[in-house]
Structure formats: C-alpha cells, structure tokens
Amino acid sequence: MTKNKIKKIASKQLAEKGYEQATLSSIAKEVGIKTPSIYAFFKNKEDLFMTVYRDMLEDYYQYIQHSIEQVTAGNVKEKLYRILQELSHYHLSQPEKTQSYMRLALSFPPTFNQEVKDTFNELEQHLCEILHEIFLDGINKREIKNQPLDDLVASFLCVMDGVFLELIYYPEDKYRKRLEQVWNVYWLGISTPLNQN
C-alpha cells in the first residue's frame, strides 16, 4: 500500500536528514511517485510527519509495555537489567527510528511540541508506576537497600536517560561495554550486600 510506503520512507528520511531536509519531493522520488500524490493520503507535510511520529510513539509504547509486562519472572535485579536491555535492544535493532524520534523531538514546528511532550509524559508516567512497583517489591524482599522510592525511581530513569544518550553517540560495541559498567556500579550501589554477587 502506497500510504505505508510513504510513511516508511518519510520516517527513514527524517532519521537521515531531519524534518526540513526530508522534503516531500525527495520522499516522493524515493517512493517512486510524484510529489502531489502524497496529498492523496496526507493533508499536509505536517500531517504526514505527525502520523509518522504517532506511529513511532505508538510502536515504542507498545514495545515498552509489552516488554515490561513480560518481565514478571525473575528477581528485581533481573527485572531492572531486563528493562535496560529491552530498551537497548529496541533502539539498537532499529536505529533509524530512534533517530527520527530524536529529530522530531527537536526539529518539529512548535505547534506540535505539546503533543510530543504529552505523549512523552504519559509514557514516563507509566514507566514510573512500573518502576515504583519493582523497587517496592525489591525493598520488601531485601534485595534493595531501603531508600525513598521516588529517589530510586528517579535514579533509574536517570540511568535510562544517560544510557539512551550514549546509545545514540557511541557505536554499538562501545555502548554495550558502557552499559555493563554502568549497570555494575548501579546495581552494586542500590542492592543490599546479600545480593551483590
């Protein structure tokens, strides 16, 4: 279906060149159609990329949700590490998406920014709840040192953010090593002595 092809290539070019350089005509050319044909499917350039963005976010959302739900087995250490790994896997296995993602977050017309932020917040909210539970569980089970839950959640989110940024800037191998180092220190830091093996 042409519509999907357009979206796919729009997303790809967005990743490669950013919003402004991802010209309708350049997209059309790569799709193999003429520029005005795009308007048969999308009202606008903004509309097209809005859609692309929503799809992307939806996809991400689904993935994260799905990943998290599957992380029921295992102890807290495994759960947390698993989250970082799922995150890494998602971005590493389809780096263009992450790029597009970042690009849109920065280069989108201001009108759009609110929606971007809203979706982001929702996602974060969800994540917070999950992490809350996990850490609560961890403390109860004495896997994790007793600390304010919010602090723990914040710290993990910070690790996630840091790891995410490095995921963008470093090549995969260097990134993987980093991730491990970070995780080692982090886990050693938050866990109770009993669980540091």
Added chain:
Amino acid sequence: MTKNKIKKIASKQLAEKGYEQATLSSIAKEVGIKTPSIYAFFKNKEDLFMTVYRDMLEDYYQYIQHSIEQVTAGNVKEKLYRILQELSHYHLSQPEKTQSYMRLALSFPPTFNQEVKDTFNELEQHLCEILHEIFLDGINKREIKNQPLDDLVASFLCVMDGVFLELIYYPEDKYRKRLEQVWNVYWLGISTPLNQN
C-alpha cells in the same frame, strides 16, 4: 561590533528554531541589518554557524576546564557533586546555548559532523582523566567503595548524560529535585558506609 551581534543572534535563533529555520534574513532582521551584510563577516550560512558552534564549544570547554580546576578543595563527595552542579549551572544559566548545541549536533550538514564528534571526544577524554583521578583518590581515602576505576568513571559519565538530558526536558525546579534524588542514590551507592551521612 556587528560581527558579534550576528553570532549572538544566530546562536539564539539556532536554539529557538534550529538550523534551517534560523534564516539568514531572520537573523539579519533581528540584528537590524540587511541580509547581504552578513556576508561581509561570514563566507556562508554554514560558515556562520560553524563559527557559532566553535565558539560555543570553546566556551564550554573553557568553562568545564576552569570549573574542574577549581574543584581541588573538599573531599571526593564534594568534588563529584560540584561537577554535577557546575554542569547544571552552566546549562541552566544560559539554556539557549545548550539548545543550540544540541540542535547543531543533530541538524548540521553531514560535512560538519566529524568536527562535532572530534571536539566532543576530546572533551570527554579530558573529563575521563579528571574523573579517573578523583575516583582513584576516593578509593585510596576510603571514601568510595573499591570498584574498577573505569566502571566508576563510566557510571559517573552516565549520570552526567542522564542528568543533562533531563536538564533539557524538565523545567528547572523539577530538574533540581531530580538531580538531588539521583545524586542521593548515586552517592549512597558508590560511597563506603562511613561516608554516608
């Protein structure tokens, strides 16, 4: 001097709107000159923003260097926290610069990207050395739990990155709270029990 005014406003508009939207004509208008006048000072649009970027990086470099050198007094805890604070202060006190910075890093013509990465790496290299020393010192003085130095450095860089990303996305008050939470957990995690007060 007009040249500086151009650079300043170019940087500002870059932060606000990104490279493509920071039009030469829009810059000129805000400076109060006519567009072609810009060419009396810069060869190109690219040249202008190249200069802006280099200045920015130079400035950042100087600041970090300066900050770090002054962090000789105090124990390791103070030193590390001080670094995070200086970083925060730098970006919070002139948020446009940070924005420009991010924008250029993502939206610049590919030719330029190598230079961006090189400068980045150099900066990181320098930071690594400093952190290395600090952590080594911390371990020797029993302020910090004995762990591989590289892991510690990596973890701190990750915290820095995470904190940096949040600094961009959250409003200042929310950010400050986050920073404190993160720091609490982090320091509790890496320090020896004696130093956890």
Added chain:
Amino acid sequence: MTKNKIKKIASKQLAEKGYEQATLSSIAKEVGIKTPSIYAFFKNKEDLFMTVYRDMLEDYYQYIQHSIEQVTAGNVKEKLYRILQELSHYHLSQPEKTQSYMRLALSFPPTFNQEVKDTFNELEQHLCEILHEIFLDGINKREIKNQPLDDLVASFLCVMDGVFLELIYYPEDKYRKRLEQVWNVYWLGISTPLNQN
C-alpha cells in the same frame, strides 16, 4: 505548449542579450508565466539553454544537409553559389538564431564548450566531403582550374566564414552587395577562362 514557448523565448532573449542577461525571470515574464514554472520543464538554467542550443544545432544541421542534397542540379558554379545563398538565407531569415548561436559559442560555461566544438566539427566534416566532390567534379568538367582539392575546399570554407561574419555585422542590403562582390572575385579566381561569363 509552454515548453516550446519557453525555448523559443529563451533563444530570442539569448540572441538579444546573451546568456547572463537572459534571466529566467525575464524569460518567464515574456512567456507569461512565473519563474519557478520553468523548472517544471527544465532542470536548470543551463539545462534550458543546453536544450535550446542542441535544438538550434540540430535545426541548422538539418537545414544544411537538406540544402546540400537538393543542390544536385546545375553546374559547379551554380552549386557553389547556391551553397552561399542557402547559408545566407538561413541566417538572414532567422537572424536571432544565428545570434544565439554565436552567443552560446562564446559565453557558455566551459563545461559545455566541448559539445559545441564537437558538433561544429562534425558539421564541418560533412561540408568538406560535399565540397570535395563538387570541386572534383568541377575540375573534371574543366569548369574549375586545376588546383589541389584541399586548397580549394579550404578557400571556399574561408569564404563561407568571412561571409558569415559579415552577415552578422552588416545590415542585409550591404551584406548582399558584399556577397556578390566577393563571389564575383572568387569565381573569377577559381574558374577556367571558358566559364567566366
């Protein structure tokens, strides 16, 4: 068809004002369209004039070829004179074309020059062969004094060139007189006494 109209007017303005002064906007204005519309038909300004030039050359080529082929009847004197006349007729009946032609030959971006020269050479080559035959025939029939064939061909080409240059510089009436004078002397010069009536 708009495309042809653009070409026609481009050619005309080229003749009148030269490549640089034949602005896309001035062409568009005369065609009655807006400047960007030209890009629906031509990739470039260069592309447009390239096309114009090739058409011109093609047209010239066709004409010369056609003219020559029809000059089978008559004796050698008539044939040669006919060639000069056809040449004159071509340029006099559409002087803009000749002007454009000259203009492009001189003012075109260097990239293009090779193609210009190549086409020119091909045309000249063809002409040489024809003249060769005619002169050979002339000598055999004792209409023309026995001289090296190559010299005769060269001399005739020189007359053509001279005549061509004068065709550009003189107004038509003056040119016609000149042509006759030149032809008189030339024919008297190369013909055998029997044929000088």
Added chain:
Amino acid sequence: MTKNKIKKIASKQLAEKGYEQATLSSIAKEVGIKTPSIYAFFKNKEDLFMTVYRDMLEDYYQYIQHSIEQVTAGNVKEKLYRILQELSHYHLSQPEKTQSYMRLALSFPPTFNQEVKDTFNELEQHLCEILHEIFLDGINKREIKNQPLDDLVASFLCVMDGVFLELIYYPEDKYRKRLEQVWNVYWLGISTPLNQN
C-alpha cells in the same frame, strides 16, 4: 601602477570569462586589492571596460596602421600577403586580446555597442583606403587582373574576416596550414598569369 594592473587583469578576465563573469570583486582579488578600490580609478564597471576596450582598439589600430605603413616595399603580392600575416601575428601572439575583443563585441551592454561599431567602421574605412591603393597599384602594374576595385577590396576583406574567424577556432598549426591554402587559391585567382609562380 595599480590602474594599469586593473586594466590588464580586467582585460584578461574578460577574455577568459566574458563581461558578466569578469566581476569587479574577482578582478580586485586577482589584482590584490579590495573591490571598492577600483572605484578610485574608474567611475564604473562599464567605465573600466570601456577604457579597456578603447585601449585594446587603440592598440590594434596602432598595430595595423604601423604594419601597413611598413608594407611599402615589395610588390602587391607581398604586400597583401604581408597584411594577412601581420593580422595573424597580432592575434596569435596575444590571443587573450582577441578573445576580449570578440567578447566585448558580443556581450557588451547595448549602450556601448554603438561606440564599438563606430570604431570598427573607422578601422575598416582606413583599411579599405589602403587596400584600394594597393589593388589600384596592382592593376596598373599588371600584377592583378583587371576587376572592379571595390570588388577586390571586398573580396580581400572577406578573406581577412574568414581567416580571422578560423584563427579563433582552429589551433595555431591547423590555422597556419589553412591560411596558406587560402592564400594560394586567392592569389592564383586575382593575379595575372604572369605573376603566378
């Protein structure tokens, strides 16, 4: 003297690139001054090239005049041939001048064209008189077949023009051969049998 340097380089760039491409700034750069400095010596771009052109023509004029005056010795054949040779020598020894010359003749703003033509005409007028005398002399001395003087003059001018055009288009060696062939045929054509050796 800077003024002369400007003129020289203006002329050179004119030859190489034509009037429009011979930018004041590009001239200034090659001279080693800043663009506005040109205005210390010339009122205008047009003024500059006007001067350049007048100098060129003056120079040409002088040369031709001088050449011709020195062609008093020798018989008519030698005189005529000498003229062609001087012409060739002039253009071959400083081909840029000829290029500039042609360029200006074609690409100059229309205002200027009249002066160009006037000077040209004057030169031609002068040449005509000289040729008139030579041919008259030639006929009287039975070196040249009796023909209308005007025709002879016209024919020689035509040869000059043709030869000139070929001088521009052919490389030197090819040109020289051509010139000889043309001259052979021409002289054989106009001379009396007695003088054809």
Added chain:
DNA sequence: CATGAATGAGCCTTCATTCAT
C-alpha cells in the same frame, strides 16, 4: 589611495501546495 561596512537589486533555485484532469 584604500578599505570596512553596508545595501538595493536581482538571480537561481527549492518547497509546499493547489487544481484541473
């Protein structure tokens, strides 16, 4: 003499978009 700064005019070009087909 020379130049730094500035500018009006204009050029080529690209882009998103529309509309009739």
Added chain:
DNA sequence: AATGAATGAAGGCTCATTCAT
C-alpha cells in the same frame, strides 16, 4: 489514486555601488 502544470513564498547568495573613515 495519480499527475502535469503552475505558483507564492522564501532562501541563500552575488554584484555593483556608496560612504565614512
């Protein structure tokens, strides 16, 4: 659903030129 033709808007850039210094 697709496209050829057209366009308003704008962008980056160059050029000749001026003027104060």
